[in-house]
Amino acid sequence: MRYIIGISGASGVIYGKRLVELLAETSEVFLLITDTAKEIFKQELYVDADDCFANRKNIHCLEIHNLNSPIASGSFQTDGMVVIPCSMGTLSAIACGASDNLLERAADVVLKERRRLILVPRETPLSEIHLTNMLTLRRMGADILPAMPCFYDKPKNITDLVDSLVKRVLQVLGVWRI
Numbered sequence: 604m605r606y607i608i609g610i611s612g613a614s615g616v617i618y619g620k621r622l623v624e625l626l627a628e629t630s631e632v633f634l635l636i637t638d639t640a641k642e643i644f645k646q647e648l649y650v651d652a653d654d655c656f657a658n659r660k661n662i663h664c665l666e667i668h669n670l671n672s673p674i675a676s677g678s679f680q681t682d683g684m685v686v687i688p689c690s691m692g693t694l695s696a697i698a699c700g701a702s703d704n705l706l707e708r709a710a711d712v713v714l715k716e717r718r719r720l721i722l723v724p725r726e727t728p729l730s731e732i733h734l735t736n737m738l739t740l741r742r743m744g745a746d747i748l749p750a751m752p753c754f755y756d757k758p759k760n761i762t763d764l765v766d767s768l769v770k771r772v773l774q775v776l777g778v779w780r781i
């Protein structure tokens with residue numbers, strides 16, 4: 604299986620990192636990280652995003668500003684895309700089809716080809732603009748899976764909390780079965 608994962612500039616890039624690690628155990632991952640997300644990797648995780656994923660099996664790190672990439676075309680077959688976390692900026696760009704960078708274009712392609720698109724927004728509180736963009740995307744067929752980890756599994760640490768959300772994303776993607 605082959606998935607596109609976008610990590611954009613919202614708090615919680617740890618969700619994206621963990622999803623990529625789990626998915627790459629069994630699938631090919633085409634990874635896009637926005638410039639702001641790279642900054643947030645440094646701030647929240649104290650790591651360089653590029654170093655994190657360099658030379659890792661099944662992970663293809665793509666240059667976000669290079670629109671001349673196979674994933675910018677619908678003829679490149681994928682099994683779906685997840686943007687995790689999804690900033691309100693990227694959410695809005697996808698909702699209006701801006702396609703200004705490779706992440707936005709890839710999401711545009713996934714929507715037009717009617718493949719699975721999962722967005723994991725992270726913002727609070729949500730404005731009318733944010734909610735309207737989410738509704739627009741839901742109506743276009745995207746799944747909106749907010750970064751809301753659950754507590755009923757009694758998480759003992761941050762890793763447990765992160766995994767509860769990431770495993771839910773994998774379930775919706777059809778990769779993880781409990």
Ligand SMILES: Cc1cc2nc3c(=O)[nH]c(=O)nc-3n(C[C@H](O)[C@H](O)[C@H](O)COP(=O)(O)O)c2cc1C
Binds near residue numbers: 612643689690691725
């Ligand atoms: C440290 C930091 C944390 C941020 N957290 C969020 C957030 O949680 N949610 C959000 O929608 N935007 C957040 N932003 C703002 C976005 O990063 C900003 O709107 C950016 O232009 C989004 O661009 P991108 O989607 O291409 O990464 C944050 C920015 C910084 C620098």
